[in-house]
Amino acid sequence: MALGVAGLVLAALPLLLLLTRAAWVAVTCYYLTPLRIRRALAAQGVLGPPPRPLVGNLRHVSALVAASTAAAMPSLSHDIVPRLLPHYVLWSKSYGSIFVYWYGSEPRVCVTEAGMVRELLSSRHAHVTGKSWMQRQGAKHFIGRGLIMANGATWWHQRRVVAPAFMADRLRGRVVAHMAECAGKAARAMREAVARGGNEVEVGAHMARLAGDIVARTEFGTSYDTGKRIFGLIEELQRLTARSSRYLWVPGSQYFPSKYRREIKRLNGELEGLLKESIERSREIADEGRTPSSACGTGLLGMLLAETGKKKEEGTNSGELGYDTQTIVDECKTFFFAGHETSALLLTWAIMLLATNPSWQDKARAEVAAVCGNAPPTADHLPKLTVVSLPPANHAAGRHRVSSMLMLSCIYVYIYIYISICIYKQLQMVINETLRLYPPATLLPRMAFEDITLGGAGGEELRVPRGASVWIPVLAIHHDEAVWGPDAHEFRPDRFAPGHRARRPCAAGRFLPFASGPRNCVGQAYAMVEAKVVLAVMLASFRFGISDEYRHAPVNVLTLRPRHGVPVRLLPLPQQ
Numbered sequence: 001m002a003l004g005v006a007g008l009v010l011a012a013l014p015l016l017l018l019l020t021r022a023a024w025v026a027v028t029c030y031y032l033t034p035l036r037i038r039r040a041l042a043a044q045g046v047l048g049p050p051p052r053p054l055v056g057n058l059r060h061v062s063a064l065v066a067a068s069t070a071a072a073m074p075s076l077s078h079d080i081v082p083r084l085l086p087h088y089v090l091w092s093k094s095y096g097s098i099f100v101y102w103y104g105s106e107p108r109v110c111v112t113e114a115g116m117v118r119e120l121l122s123s124r125h126a127h128v129t130g131k132s133w134m135q136r137q138g139a140k141h142f143i144g145r146g147l148i149m150a151n152g153a154t155w156w157h158q159r160r161v162v163a164p165a166f167m168a169d170r171l172r173g174r175v176v177a178h179m180a181e182c183a184g185k186a187a188r189a190m191r192e193a194v195a196r197g198g199n200e201v202e203v204g205a206h207m208a209r210l211a212g213d214i215v216a217r218t219e220f221g222t223s224y225d226t227g228k229r230i231f232g233l234i235e236e237l238q239r240l241t242a243r244s245s246r247y248l249w250v251p252g253s254q255y256f257p258s259k260y261r262r263e264i265k266r267l268n269g270e271l272e273g274l275l276k277e278s279i280e281r282s283r284e285i286a287d288e289g290r291t292p293s294s295a296c297g298t299g300l301l302g303m304l305l306a307e308t309g310k311k312k313e314e315g316t317n318s319g320e321l322g323y324d325t326q327t328i329v330d331e332c333k334t335f336f337f338a339g340h341e342t343s344a345l346l347l348t349w350a351i352m353l354l355a356t357n358p359s360w361q362d363k364a365r366a367e368v369a370a371v372c373g374n375a376p377p378t379a380d381h382l383p384k385l386t387v388v389s390l391p392p393a394n395h396a397a398g399r400h401r402v403s404s405m406l407m408l409s410c411i412y413v414y415i416y417i418y419i420s421i422c423i424y425k426q427l428q429m430v431i432n433e434t435l436r437l438y439p440p441a442t443l444l445p446r447m448a449f450e451d452i453t454l455g456g457a458g459g460e461e462l463r464v465p466r467g468a469s470v471w472i473p474v475l476a477i478h479h480d481e482a483v484w485g486p487d488a489h490e491f492r493p494d495r496f497a498p499g500h501r502a503r504r505p506c507a508a509g510r511f512l513p514f515a516s517g518p519r520n521c522v523g524q525a526y527a528m529v530e531a532k533v534v535l536a537v538m539l540a541s542f543r544f545g546i547s548d549e550y551r552h553a554p555v556n557v558l559t560l561r562p563r564h565g566v567p568v569r570l571l572p573l574p575q576q
């Protein structure tokens with residue numbers, strides 16, 4: 001009998017150990033770590049609304065946002081911070097400029113102070129900060145382990161591999177021509193839409209199609225029609241993931257079966273199947289005796305395949321940092337998503353602002369006519385049109401061989417030149433002002449994987465404990481009257497004119513549509529070239545006026561978008 005009991009205990013031991021471990025992990029994650037972080041922050045005077053067990057302040061945030069976005073805005077005002085970040089407005093008033101709120105069990109420390117923001121995003125903290133579990137879980141199905149959600153050494157490696165696809169010398173070449181061709185095609189489709197029925201179009205849908213066409217062609221060597229299903233699946237997955245992630249704060253909820261999860265699994269299977277097919281096709285072409293990069297082009301997919309080719313030659317195909325097929329699939333998902341949605345939103349908001357500011361529309365159109373005449377924009381036109389003063393091609397010679405450090409420095413040089421030389425012309429000023437008022441990414445999150453200190457050296461100091469996330473409310477910084485002046489909520493592109501006193505905040509790191517530092521947007525130069533080319537083509541093709549149907553209702557669903565789209569009246573101009 002005694003032997004029987006002992007046998008039973010022995011048999012149950014592994015299960016007991018497993019349960020004890022699970023209980024310990026749960027207590028650490030959901031009680032001890034939050035307690036440690038709360039105490040460390042409170043000791044520095046960083047306070048916030050009292051969190052509830054497990055759910056934190058999530059419900060309060062959701063209720064505030066639901067109330068502020070329930071209806072469209074009564075007027076076409078650009079004062080949108082209270083609407084989109086009501087919790088930020090409320091808690092920064094109650095608890096000061098640095099405060100903490102809890103997204104489930106994840107503490108989010110809100111920081112706007114310029115020095116701290118710059119330091120957090122600098123290379124000093126690049127390896128010890130990154131994306132949190134909650135964020136990665138929330139984006140798992142439509143981004144996977146791609147660059148946006150990678151951390152540490154894996155992020156560094158992935159960034160080094162993809163960066164050359166977005167270097168300025170590549171953009172000077174075929175990319176601009178492809179962009180102009182796609183924009184011309186979109187303008188023709190919009191003319192046809194006008195010809196078919198009335199003179200109004202919903203410009204957001206056209207810009208989404210156009211941005212998709214451009215990224216599919218330049219980076220993946222395919223057309224929008226081929227990629228159409230891929231974009232559709234990514235969009236649907238994004239929507240379903242947002243719904244199923246609402247309960248991520250419940251411990252273990254990621255394993256609960258639900259109708260969303262089943263649907264996500266099905267759609268993700270279809271998406272990955274399509275991407276694998278297209279990768280295999282490119283690989284087969286590459287295997288026909290040519291090198292992967294020459295066979296697949298210098299676009300992103302070509303670079304990724306070249307990387308797997310290199311690994312094969314080195315005999316380390318799927319090592320820890322190697323590129324196996326799943327990593328390429330995840331990277332494709334990431335770039336289809338990142339290269340499509342944000343650019344489409346920038347173009348949509350820019351057209352809305354031009355449609356409601358006819359004098360700026362005329363100025364920008366006059367500039368396009370003076371620089372391009374009757375021809376579509378080319379790489380040579382862009383420096384004259386805009387901010388994107390592309391550096392001479394030889395700056396990037398031998399780029400594949402430069403060390404990763406040097407490569408990133410090159411990117412900074414390009415971006416520096418880009419920002420310092422190019423903020424001159426009307427179109428660039430319009431693009432910058434659009435990105436300031438309606439930045440597609442309204443928040444920048446960074447989780448600290450180690451204790452880090454921001455500020456100090458005579459100024460305010462913040463010790464961010466390991467496990468806390470710092471959230472930079474970009475939208476609030478872009479609308480801060482103390483930074484931009486009393487007209488902060490007005491569309492005033494001339495604030496980006498050279499010598500204008502309001503340009504100072506830009507230099508002081510208060511203009512962050514693409515983040516900053518080593519983990520800034522890798523597609524920044526690409527997105528700016530694209531915006532310039534597309535807006536130049538649209539301005540040369542149409543006069544825009546905002547439709548009477550337009551309801552101003554910006555909402556933040558991962559990115560800042562117009563809830564009801566942007567219907568505009570189009571007056572086609574004589575064709576080029």
Ligand code: HEM
Nearest residue numbers: 147148338339342343346440441513514515521522523527
């Ligand atoms: C107007 C257009 C765009 C805006 C406003 C924008 C904004 C941003 C921002 C704010 C980040 C930093 C996000 C974070 O760290 O949390 C980012 C990262 C990124 N963006 Fe963009 N983006 C744009 C266009 C593009 C395009 C066209 C591509 C690619 C074709 C792209 C690819 C990426 C990638 C891969 C990252 C992750 C970089 C890393 O973590 O190292 N973006 N973008």
